[in-house]
Structures are given as structure tokens and as C-alpha cells.
Amino acid sequence: MTRNIEFRDVAKSFGAVNALVDFAIRVDEGELVTLLGPSGCGKSTALRVAAGFEICDSGDVLIGGTSVVALPASKRGTGMVFQNYSLFPHLTVHENLEFGMKVRKMSRSQRTARVGELLDLVRLAGLAERYPHQISGGQQQRVALARALAIEPQVLLLDEPLSALDATVRVEVREEIRRIQRTSGIATVFVTHDQEEALAISDRICVMCDGRVEQIATPHVVYRSPATPFVARFVGKVNDLAVEMTAPSRVRLRGHALEFAVPPSEVQSGEARLLIRPEDICVAGSAGGDGLQGRVDGVQFGGATTSLDVAIAGTNHVVRVSDSTRAMQFGIGDAVSLRFDTERVLLTRE
Amino acid sequence: MKISRLSAWFTIGIVAVFYIVPMLAMARFAFQRVPVIKLSWGNVFQKWTLQPLVDSFGATEFQRAASLSVTLAIATALVTIVLLLPTMAFAHLSSPRTRRFIEISAVLPFVVPAIALVVGFAGTFRDTLPILIRSSFGLVPLYVITALPFTHRTLENGLAALDIRTLVNASRSLGASWWRTIAFVIAPNMRASIATASFLAFTVVLGEFTIASLLLKNTLPLYLSYSQGSNPQGTFGLGIVLVVISTVFVAMSNRFGKKVRS
Numbered sequence: 001m002t003r004n005i006e007f008r009d010v011a012k013s014f015g016a017v018n019a020l021v022d023f024a025i026r027v028d029e030g031e032l033v034t035l036l037g038p039s040g041c042g043k044s045t046a047l048r049v050a051a052g053f054e055i056c057d058s059g060d061v062l063i064g065g066t067s068v069v070a071l072p073a074s075k076r077g078t079g080m081v082f083q084n085y086s087l088f089p090h091l092t093v094h095e096n097l098e099f100g101m102k103v104r105k106m107s108r109s110q111r112t113a114r115v116g117e118l119l120d121l122v123r124l125a126g127l128a129e130r131y132p133h134q135i136s137g138g139q140q141q142r143v144a145l146a147r148a149l150a151i152e153p154q155v156l157l158l159d160e161p162l163s164a165l166d167a168t169v170r171v172e173v174r175e176e177i178r179r180i181q182r183t184s185g186i187a188t189v190f191v192t193h194d195q196e197e198a199l200a201i202s203d204r205i206c207v208m209c210d211g212r213v214e215q216i217a218t219p220h221v222v223y224r225s226p227a228t229p230f231v232a233r234f235v236g237k238v239n240d241l242a243v244e245m246t247a248p249s250r251v252r253l254r255g256h257a258l259e260f261a262v263p264p265s266e267v268q269s270g271e272a273r274l275l276i277r278p279e280d281i282c283v284a285g286s287a288g289g290d291g292l293q294g295r296v297d298g299v300q301f302g303g304a305t306t307s308l309d310v311a312i313a314g315t316n317h318v319v320r321v322s323d324s325t326r327a328m329q330f331g332i333g334d335a336v337s338l339r340f341d342t343e344r345v346l347l348t349r350e
Numbered sequence: 351m352k353i354s355r356l357s358a359w360f361t362i363g364i365v366a367v368f369y370i371v372p373m374l375a376m377a378r379f380a381f382q383r384v385p386v387i388k389l390s391w392g393n394v395f396q397k398w399t400l401q402p403l404v405d406s407f408g409a410t411e412f413q414r415a416a417s418l419s420v421t422l423a424i425a426t427a428l429v430t431i432v433l434l435l436p437t438m439a440f441a442h443l444s445s446p447r448t449r450r451f452i453e454i455s456a457v458l459p460f461v462v463p464a465i466a467l468v469v470g471f472a473g474t475f476r477d478t479l480p481i482l483i484r485s486s487f488g489l490v491p492l493y494v495i496t497a498l499p500f501t502h503r504t505l506e507n508g509l510a511a512l513d514i515r516t517l518v519n520a521s522r523s524l525g526a527s528w529w530r531t532i533a534f535v536i537a538p539n540m541r542a543s544i545a546t547a548s549f550l551a552f553t554v555v556l557g558e559f560t561i562a563s564l565l566l567k568n569t570l571p572l573y574l575s576y577s578q579g580s581n582p583q584g585t586f587g588l589g590i591v592l593v594v595i596s597t598v599f600v601a602m603s604n605r606f607g608k609k610v611r612s
Contacts, residue, residue, distance in 0.1 A: 051519070051523055052522070052523075053519055065559070072522070073519070073522040073523055074522050074523075074524075074525045074526060074527055075521075075525070078523060079523065079524075080523040082520060084516045085513075085515050085516075086513075086517065086519070086520040087518045088517065088521075088535055088539070090522070090539050090540055091476070099524055099526070099534075100523070100524035100525055100526075103524060103525040103526050103530065104525060109376070144520075147520075147524070148523070148524075150524075151524055151525060157523075175576075210459050224373075249381065251396040
């Protein structure tokens, strides 16, 4: 039997609010799929439906090919890690890890052996006799992950497990989760609203909005080829510019004379929005080229990358340009020339 | 700061006088072999004896009444926890409306007089379930209700201190049944609240007179009331012991309560 999970046209509403609308994805064995979206988009609801904490209004959830919607949470065979620290405060790390195995009536020797393996897996072998309040938040989440894996679930469900951690620990635990998930080869659904986290950890990302799936693809595709304007705006930074279509596949910035070609899209005429990522705009130091002329309005040094805010001459457009090379050394007030990588732009109706 | 501290100590002193002076008077009456009319400052330290108390402890009637009261108190504490804890845990997981409903129901015993409770209870069960009226254990449900305002509040505080939703979900996702979750996850994390609620229920039962009297059950408070004529000194001695036990329980509840709050 394959260890996978599939949502088939799942719908769930809370009163007048549709939390999930025809939600359909499949996560295969060994795969980590992230549900990414803003607060209230339904990503945690999807996870809770899979875990059995919520009952869907319609549709089906299959784990290992078998429908589980009629099963209680305790019988679904899912392991879950929660946003809040969920270790049982009255039990030691060792006893927490044993809890699910005791429920399954595993022998003491089996339990002890498995606890040892799990502690090695999460690299916390020396902390077995500590209580949750005696270990750090990051360690608690690693124990929670080990506890979820202890019952050898068919599917691992991670509900924003990093959101309570500080930035440095978050990255550490994120990498640890990915390593452990790869080692165990378990189908994993990871919920987050943090796009950077999603891009870093996922095999595929499912971007959600208002209970619907906007796009499911690899992080690279979601970032480079967003399927909808919502995905472009939500994942990564994007310049959102008002344009006019002068002809099919030709646009000009509103209030600017310069026209340029864009890839064919469903937007053929009239007013539109042009979405382009900061790194898809080239900036040249000397003014007077055939690009868009502008003036540097602000500089943000971000360590690995530097971003400029450039006010385009003759308009009220300000675009953000970013570059990871050390060549971009402009100051506020410098005149610059901008060239859009028009193959990368996305056009959408206003 | 200094004035408020002084006034606090003054208040405590006044309360202590109101509490201790009657207790000392009771103690002199109960444990001094001096006729009441001759009690004075001059013989405060004379002829003290525990014999009246020893006599009372030896009385079969007392032993029966005390044993019944302690049994009822333990049963009340157990039934309270077994019924109330899962109900309140469930209320915490479901809608706030359910929680409010339970909260309002829990304070009703403050406004419903014991006589009304007994009349309703007896009227309902005299014909349908007469064993509840005949058996002394029929008092337990009534005691559970009487103690509800105290026990509910204590358990509510304990539950509010826990992230019960996450703990329950974690336990359920690990395969535990609802009952296992209550017994092995929720209850152990509420030991202090459960102990406090049990002590309070115990104390309420040890002091309850009206319900037992109306249902003609010979509990300890009733024995104390009836035995005043035949053995007044022993009865007052027992009264002091009961007050001391209740005070110890309340102090222990307070100590556990502090633990819950921390």
C-alpha cells in the first residue's frame, strides 16, 4: 500500500464562510507539499479535515487509497505537529514519544528501541528525561515531530510548526524537518503563510486563496511562472504597474510614451496591470539609454542583495529593482536607465 | 503603602478575633471539667481533658454518622470530577455558548434553596426511582449540585490555564480515544485543580445539614445537632474537630489553587 494522501473536491464552510471550495490535491509518498496562502485562505482547515478534527461538507479524503472521512481522528493514521507547543507538559520527552506507542499497545522493549531511534533522528538523544518546560521551543518542535513519527503514520501533517520560533531557530528547525522528512520518506503536508519557508522546504507548493487552489507546482515554477496575478503578488515581491495595451502584446506604462513588447496573454487591449519581479528589471548606471529613464528614490542594502526604488521620469510609477551582484552601487538621486525582462512579465486585467 | 499594609493586618486581626474567640469559648466549654457558670479568667488553665471527645468517638451513633459523611464526601468528590471534568473539557472544545450555559448552571445552586432542591428531587424520584430516596447515596447527586459553584470555578480555572484544544488534538492524532485523552492527558495536567475541587466538595458535604435533615439521613452534621442534648461537651468538641478539618481542607485547596494559578 502506498503512503499518500489525496483530497478529492473537498468543501468545508463555517456558516457563510467557505473555507474550502472543491479543494483537490494529491501528495505522494516521499513528497513534501506546502499549502501556502494568507490567513483565512483555508490551508489549516484542509489539514484539520485530513486529520479528522473537522468534518468536510462534501468531497473525500483518501489516505493510502482508502477514504478516511468517516473515521475519527484517532483512527486515521496521521501524525501531526501543531503550531502551538503540543507536548504533554506532565510527561518527559521519553514519555511523550512513547505515548502513541502505548496507545498501540507496543511492548516496552519495542517502545524503548523506537524512542532511541527517534531521539537519534531528531538529534536530541541526551534530553530523554527532560520535561517540555526544560527544553527550548525549537527542541520542543523537534520532539513533537519525533512523536508524530513514532506511530509510523501514513501521512505527516505539519500545521505551521515553525511560526512560534524565532528567525534563526526557525531556519534550523526547517532544515531539520526537511532532512527528517527525506529520511523517513513520508508523504507530508506542510502549512505555512511564510512564502520563503514554502519556497525553501517544498517539493511542490499549493498556493491557496479563499479556499481555492490557485496553483500547484514546484517552487521554481510558482515563483518564475505564477499561474495567476494572486500567486505573482503573494509569492515573492513584485512590481505592480498600471499599463495600457496599445496593441495585442504591446504595452506602455500609463503616463509614459515608451512602448515595449510583452508575451501574448489573454489581455489584448485597454487598461491592465503589469507584474514584474524586482530581479527581472535590469538597471544601468548611465542615463540616456533606450530604456525607461528614472531616478533612484531609495536604497535598501540587504546583505546578499541590494534593492533600489526607482521613480520613472514623467510618471508617478516607482519600481523596485534588486540585484545580487556587487555592481549595483547607486545612491539616492542618481539617474538610471531601466530595462524590463519582458519575457518574465505577467499581464492581468485591473 | 505602609498604611494599606497596616489596615490589612488590622482586618486580619479583626477576622481572627471573630474566628478564634468563639473557638476558644467552644474549647473551654468542651474540654474543661468546670461547670459553665464557674468559667472565669482565674481557671483558664485548670481541669482540661479530652475525655468528652474520646467518649464521642467511642459512640456507635457517631461512628456511623461520621463514616456515612466521609463516604458521601468521597463519593461526591469522585462523581463531581468524573462528571464535571469531561463535560467542561468538551465545553472548552466546543462553542463559547456551551461554556456560558454551564457557567450559569453552575451558579444556580447559590440561588436555589436546598428545600426547593429536595422537594423537587423527592417529588421526581419517590415513585420513579425510590432507591434514590431510600439510600443514603441518594444524597450524592444533591451534594454534587450543592458543591457545583465551588468545584466548577476551580476546574474552570485549571482548564483555562491549559491549551486544551492543542493537547486534545495531539492526543487524538496519536490514536488516543476521548476517554484516554481525558484520563491520561487532561486530568494529569489538572491535578492541582482536581485536588482543590475535591477538597471543596469534601468540605461542603461535611458541613451540609438541610438536605440530609429533610431526607432523614443521619449524617455527621445531623448527629452533632441531635446529640447536643445528651452529650453537649462531646458535641462541641466534635464541632471544633470538624472546623479544624474543614480549615485544613480549605487551606490545602488554597495552596493547590495557588499552584494552578502559577
